[in-house]
Amino acid sequence: MNITIKNEYASAVCRTLGAELLSYKTAAGKEYLWQKDPAYWPKTSPVLFPYIGAVPQAVVIHGKAYDIPRHGFVKDADFEITEQGSDYVVLSTGATDFTSSVYPYDFTFSVTFRLEGPSLCAVYRVVNNGAEEMPFLIGGHPAFFCPMEEGEHFTEYLLRFEDENVEDLHLRYPLFDHDAVLYEHLAHRTVKLIHQCTEKGIRFDFPDYETVAFWTPIKKDAPFLCIEPWCGGTMDQVPNTNLLEKKYVQYLPAKEARDYRFSFQPC
DSSP: OEEEEEOSSEEEEEESBTTOEEEEEETTOOBOBOOOBTTTBSOSOOOBBSOOSOOSSOEEETTEEEOOOTTBSGGGSBOEEEEEETTEEEEEEEOOHHHHHHSOOOEEEEEEEEEETTEEEEEEEEEEOSSSOEEEOEEOOOEEESSOSTTOOGGGEEEEESSTTSOOEEOOGGGGTTSOEEEOOOSSOEEEEEETTTOOEEEEEOTTOSEEEEEOOTTSOOSEEEEEEEESOOGGGTTOOBGGGSTTOEEEOTTOEEEEEEEEEEO
């Protein structure tokens, strides 16, 4: 089921399957989110929980092996609408027999999409319903058109950070030949994906995440770039599937909740 939210500045569409964001358009009708194409990538914005990355072998939690899928299972879960207004929607899912077989914790996971002026804000809320501390990895995976205008090219775009000591990253497809490019230790959790001449594009804020990764499919010259806020491991840790050894693993005490927010808007 698809749900549309809108205000005077923009509209967005998400769906209950996986709480996936499908579209973000300005009031003038300009689309910024990648529109699925299996020739490149059949997704738009999967939700990553409780694991991030490939799973070359079973995920180990406290010495026991579990068959958690790549990037977790929430991206494939059925969500229910628990609250809705004209400019926002809250979608929720939780533990099932299947999730309990691959992840031994009782949780509730909700996603709120809200338009705040021209900005689309996504809040992932994790609730630990159990009686013990719950470890997990969490992240977003939204894909943005790149280039964003006709006649432009992917290589004319760059990533600009607010940290003075972090240089602009000028996009080239070979940068992604070995998978995602990850940035750690940023003092400012903001990045812009912009054209090198016009400096138009999008601003992306990820205040509650430890790192941010950038990805486009390997050797496909795809016309999009994913901006992925993560709390969950680093690229060199992919072969290590011990959840508790992952850098930036999150721990949520029993009966507590925690929010993870990112947002974006045209700039």
